[in-house]
Amino acid sequence: xxxxxxxxxxxxxxxxxxxxxxxxxxxxxxxxxxxxxxxxxxxxxxxxxxxxxxxxxxxxxxxxxxxxxxxxxxxxxxxxxxxxxxxxxxxxxxxxxxxxxxxxxxxxxxxxxxxxxxxxxxxxxxxxxxxxxxxxxxxxxxxxxxxxxxxxxxxxxxxxxxxxxxxxxxxxxxxxxxxxxxxxxxxxxxxxxxxxxxxxxxxxxxxxxxxxxxxxxxxxxxxxxxxxxxxxxxxxxxxxxxxxxxxxxxxxxxxxxxxxxxxxxxxxxxxxxxxxxxxxxxxxxxxxxxxxxxxxxxxxxxxxxxxxxxxxxxxxxxxxxxxxxxxxxxxxxxxxxxxxxxxxxxxxxxxxxxxxxxxxxxxxxxxxxxxxxxxxxxxxxxxxxxxxxxxxxxxxxxxxxxxxxxxxxxxxxxxxxxxxxxxxxxxxxxxxxxxx
Amino acid sequence: xxxxxxxxxxxxxxxxxxxxxxxxxxxxxxxxxxxxxxxxxxxxxxxxxxxxxxxxxxxxxxxxxxxxxxxxxxxxxxxxxxxxxxxxxxxxxxxxxxxxxxxxxxxxxxxxxxxxxxxxxxxxxxxxxxxxxxxxxxxxxxxxxxxxxxxxxxxxxxxxxxxxxxxxxxxxxxxxxxxxxxxxxxxxxxxxxxxxxxxxxxxxxxxxxxxxxxxxxxxxxxxxxxxxxxxxxxxxxxxxxxxxxxxxxxxxxxxxxxxxxxxxxxxxxxxxxxxxxxxxxxxxxxxxxxxxxxxxxxxxxxxxxxxxxxxxxxxxxxxxxxxxxxxxxxxxxxxxxxxxxxxxxxxxxxxxxxxxxxxxxxxxxxxxxxxxxxxxxxxxxxxxxxxxxxxxxxxxxxxxxxxxxxxxxxxxxxxxxxxxxxxxx
Numbered sequence: 077x078x079x080x081x082x083x084x085x086x087x088x089x090x091x092x093x094x095x096x097x098x099x100x101x102x103x104x105x106x107x108x109x110x111x112x113x114x115x116x117x118x119x120x121x122x123x124x125x126x127x128x129x130x131x132x133x134x135x136x137x138x139x140x141x142x143x144x145x146x147x148x149x150x151x152x153x154x155x156x157x158x159x160x161x162x163x164x165x166x167x168x169x170x171x172x173x174x175x176x177x178x179x180x181x182x183x184x185x186x187x188x189x190x191x192x193x194x195x196x197x198x199x200x201x202x203x204x205x206x207x208x209x210x211x212x213x214x215x216x217x218x219x220x221x222x223x224x225x226x227x228x229x230x231x232x233x234x235x236x237x238x239x240x241x242x243x244x245x246x247x248x249x250x251x252x253x254x255x256x257x258x259x260x261x262x263x264x265x266x267x268x269x270x271x272x273x274x275x276x277x278x279x280x281x282x283x284x285x286x287x288x289x290x291x292x293x294x295x296x297x298x299x300x301x302x303x304x305x306x307x308x309x310x311x312x313x314x315x316x317x318x319x320x321x322x323x324x325x326x327x328x329x330x331x332x333x334x335x336x337x338x339x340x341x342x343x344x345x346x347x348x349x350x351x352x353x354x355x356x357x358x359x360x361x362x363x364x365x366x367x368x369x370x371x372x373x374x375x376x377x378x379x380x381x382x383x384x385x386x387x388x389x390x391x392x393x394x395x396x397x398x399x400x401x402x403x404x405x406x407x408x409x410x411x412x413x414x415x416x417x418x419x420x421x422x423x424x425x426x427x428x429x430x431x432x433x434x435x436x437x438x439x440x441x442x443x444x445x446x447x448x449x450x451x452x453x454x455x456x457x458x459x460x461x462x463x464x465x466x467x468x469x470x471x472x473x474x475x476x477x478x479x480x481x482x483x484x485x486x487x488x489x490x491x492x493x494x495x496x497x498x499x500x501x502x503x504x505x506x507x508x509x510x511x512x
Numbered sequence: 513x514x515x516x517x518x519x520x521x522x523x524x525x526x527x528x529x530x531x532x533x534x535x536x537x538x539x540x541x542x543x544x545x546x547x548x549x550x551x552x553x554x555x556x557x558x559x560x561x562x563x564x565x566x567x568x569x570x571x572x573x574x575x576x577x578x579x580x581x582x583x584x585x586x587x588x589x590x591x592x593x594x595x596x597x598x599x600x601x602x603x604x605x606x607x608x609x610x611x612x613x614x615x616x617x618x619x620x621x622x623x624x625x626x627x628x629x630x631x632x633x634x635x636x637x638x639x640x641x642x643x644x645x646x647x648x649x650x651x652x653x654x655x656x657x658x659x660x661x662x663x664x665x666x667x668x669x670x671x672x673x674x675x676x677x678x679x680x681x682x683x684x685x686x687x688x689x690x691x692x693x694x695x696x697x698x699x700x701x702x703x704x705x706x707x708x709x710x711x712x713x714x715x716x717x718x719x720x721x722x723x724x725x726x727x728x729x730x731x732x733x734x735x736x737x738x739x740x741x742x743x744x745x746x747x748x749x750x751x752x753x754x755x756x757x758x759x760x761x762x763x764x765x766x767x768x769x770x771x772x773x774x775x776x777x778x779x780x781x782x783x784x785x786x787x788x789x790x791x792x793x794x795x796x797x798x799x800x801x802x803x804x805x806x807x808x809x810x811x812x813x814x815x816x817x818x819x820x821x822x823x824x825x826x827x828x829x830x831x832x833x834x835x836x837x838x839x840x841x842x843x844x845x846x847x848x849x850x851x852x853x854x855x856x857x858x859x860x861x862x863x864x865x866x867x868x869x870x871x872x873x874x875x876x877x878x879x880x881x882x883x884x885x886x887x888x889x890x891x892x893x894x895x896x897x898x899x900x901x902x903x904x905x906x907x908x909x910x911x912x913x914x915x916x917x918x919x920x921x922x923x924x925x926x927x928x929x930x931x932x933x934x935x936x937x
Contacts, residue, residue: 078548099548101884138813142804143870150874177880217819223769224840229665339767342661370599370609380597383654386662404662439606439626446625447551450723451885 077472079449080288081459089315090279090304092297093459096288100452103185103285104171105192105296108460110278110316113164113246118157119218119253120269123261125155125166126214127206128270132194136207144191148184149173153191160464161323161395162246163316166277168195171453174286185285189292193299199270205263206270215258222252226338229501233344234402237499238393240334241348242325247396275307278316280460284452320466324397325350325496332497337504343410344501347401347417353492356394356465357477358485362493363392363399364437365486366424371436373420373429374401384413395464399493407503418495427487434483442475516731523904528883530893531727532902535734538741539714542893543730544722546886552628552723553886554621556639557894560711561616562689563750563830569710570745578707579698580684581656581691584613586704588652590620594643598634607631615685616829617898618711623887628725629733636719636737642708644701657693667768667936675774675836675934678762682751685832714741720893723886750831755780756930763935771937773844775851776827777835778930784899787833789909791826792875793917794835794925798824799871800863800918801854802837808854817841817850835925844935855926862919872910879907 079097086092111121135141145151151172158165172188175181200207226232235250242248252258281300283293308315327350351359360368367374367390378388388403405413423429448471449455455471462469469477516536522529530544562584566577591598591611598620602609607624609631620639622631663669673688680686690696721730757778782790802808802822812818823838841847882888892903 097548099546099884102881139805139810143867146805146870146874149877149880151877173877173880177877179876213813213819216816220770220819220840225769227667227768227772230662340665342658342665369603371603375599379655380651383651384658386655386659404658404665406658406661436603436606440603440608443606443608443625447549447623450549450551 086301087304089317093282095284098286100286102171103174106169106282108280109166111164115249118249118251122157122251128195129153129155131200131210133198136200151188157251159247161321163321185292189295206266211263218258219255229340233501237346240499241497276314282456321464335500337502340503342404343407345403346499348497349399349493350496351397351492355489357481358489362486362490363390366390369440378416384409425490445471521902537714537738540718542720543727544889545725546723549723550625551886553623553890554721555890556719557619558711558717560618561614563615563684564748565684566749575749580687580695584690585699587611587613587618598638601634605630644704649701660690671772671774671934671936674762675776678759678932679757679776679778681758683753710746713744715743718894718897720890722889757932760932766936770840772840774934775837776932777926779833779925781831781833791828793913793921794826796871797918797921811850817847858922868915
């Protein structure tokens with residue numbers, strides 16, 4: 077274990093994680109803002125994030141910002157929107173090569189850290205409104221993103237299945253929202269929401285790099301600690317400080333089947349199962365045994381034995397206590413695939429798997445975990461997800477927890493899941509392909 | 513059988529290094545131990561991809577033309593031995609295995625954090641022991657047909673392959689790597705064995721491993737597990753490709769929200785040495801032409817034709833070299849007009865020296881970071897080896913590129929009589 081990890085939570089609603097490993101070639105500062113998720117705010121947050129990384133008061137033109145990043149050896153500054161349970165997480169990241177790799181030994185990490193502070197606290201704003209030109213550009217980008225959502229049929233089916241399965245729950249809201257809502261937004265409204273956002277957000281900061289307690293870290297730590305301290309004095313009760321973000325999606329009384337059509341060659345089939353049990357690692361193993369590895373039940377049977385598809389895989393959304401099965405098949409084979417997927421799941425529930433299959437599945441999961449610390453961004457993400465569940469553990473401890481799961485726990489976990497939603501995206505023409 | 517010979521490849525500037533082992537079997541091992549890493553990533557590649565569709569080996573009088581998609585089909589089938597498939601074998605060692613086929617290369621890989629020598633043995637055995645029967649070949653057809661259909665449902669891929677078909681009339685790069693549902697019908701065990709024999713000789717392959725490894729242990733295992741190659745001489749034949757494109761425009765309807773486009777600029781093919789440097793110079797040139805600091809980007813966003821940068825790619829290989837600009841726009845033809853206007857300005861005036869130096873600096877930063885990923889190290893060692901280079905040459909070549917090289921690329925690589933635009937609406 078080459079890494080060192082240290083955590084601090086100096087003020088309510090603010091935490092720092094320091095991940096240090098001599099092998100890391102880049103220095104990263106990432107700031108995550110934990111926020112409420114409601115239908116209108118998702119679009120606003122998406123737009124805010126995009127605008128905050130595009131330009132700042134110091135670099136108001138995109139071209140100037142791009143030049144600055146290039147001068148820092150191609151530093152990266154990006155924004156991501158994620159849902160964890162029924163919360164939104166806005167992720168901002170600035171990454172550059174470590175100072176020891178610069179050609180003349182120059183220090184660039186302090187300047188990279190300043191870029192992060194700029195994007196958080198010195199946006200491209202005047203007279204109480206975001207820059208109009210930048211705002212319009214981002215709005216157009218959002219509108220085009222909405223129009224393009226169905227371009228990739230596979231990801232569109234996954235997106236729609238999530239919306240259908242979690243209908244009425246905050247996690248079903250699209251971060252792009254609707255074109256009508258985007259057209260109504262103003263730069264002034266966005267600025268008001270930006271201020272509110274900073275006053276309520278739970279802030280998690282992670283530093284990853286080859287050194288600890290660097291000038292860059294000090295800079296960010298000091299500014300954010302001051303900021304969090306001041307806002308705590310003003311309105312302590314509105315700050316989000318969740319310890320766990322689990323928001324189970326309730327099982328429907330009857331299975332929902334939704335069918336939609338689009339121009340495509342292959343039918344996309346997504347099935348959502350939900351559970352009320354809470355045995356995280358048993359759920360993960362059950363899902364991996366079912367369809368989460370290239371030697372799983374679904375892979376071995378639906379793909380290899382029956383040749384029905386190229387992909388048929390399962391994955392969990394642990395914060396919603398849901399599991400999805402995702403596949404692409406010929407229209408003519410839809411029922412065959414559905415029947416086999418459900419049959420395999422029933423067999424899993426009955427414990428129809430060998431001890432060797434169980435051990436191999438654990439090995440597979442543990443193998444993936446062991447290499448998480450090799451890559452700074454993987455470690456950063458993994459750590460945040462665990463923190464969002466209220467778990468303060470290392471990958472090595474998680475490996476132990478996986479290895480402790482017994483066969484009985486896996487069977488119990490599998491039996492906790494029930495089919496909730498079937499989403500089918502059909503080709504809009506009659507040619508469904510040949511029968512297998 | 514010659515003796516195993518080891519060469520240490522060193523980056524003189526940083527002191528970083530890896531080992532190139534010319535193994536007695538004929539296989540080249542590329543080994544990069546990475547201190548402090550838990551992962552071992554192994555990549556066993558053959559210089560054989562979808563474009564190698566017409567070939568003969570020593571002793572053959574005539575060339576054989578094989579069905580489109582056979583290299584990819586062979587990759588699927590090599591993942592299976594007489595008793596089980598590779599995934600089941602890797603399951604026992606805890607490794608995660610996979611494989612892929614490209615235009616010029618097929619690769620088999622695993623990633624693991626334990627028992628890497630056991631997994632390496634599995635990898636070598638799989639690649640050395642083909643097992644094709646009529647039954648197992650037939651079984652795969654349905655899976656690959658679904659893979660083809662899945663790919664056809666990805667608009668980005670559709671608009672890209674349409675562009676290649678519009679640009680190249682003869683070169684097999686115009687054909688989808690997986691072939692078509694019709695072409696894979698013609699694939700038989702005999703044809704698979706023929707391709708295997710021609711292209712899977714150790715002399716035509718490389719095994720790259722990066723991450724946690726011990727060089728001596730790997731060589732010892734290879735001594736035991738590798739069978740000596742026959743050093744089969746394979747000759748491929750590729751029809752002559754004219755300089756002109758097939759058509760300067762191709763359109764398809766696929767119900768996409770915002771029209772997607774690829775603009776391809778067909779350039780004359782060049783020898784591998786020239787190509788290596790030109791590829792990097794062209795990449796910098798495209799960045800200067802269409803990156804976020806460019807005049808083209810400013811025009812496209814000001815005119816509301818695009819909201820994000822144009823995608824940029826230098827697409828090269830044996831017998832093909834082209835530049836690709838891609839994106840989504842309500843009016844791809846207006847984008848094309850702006851692109852040509854800015855190309856003309858760049859060809860006439862050249863690019864800005866300061867901006868050029870900034871892009872080189874950023875590219876250097878990118879190379880530094882990429883060497884922190886075992887997967888990318890293995891990929892880079894393999895790709896550069898197959899063209900007679902080493903992976904530190906990337907940094908050296910980047911340093912040697914001048915603004916003149918980049919301006920020359922802008923003047924010589926674009927021509928109005930050899931470009932095409934592919935649009936998907």
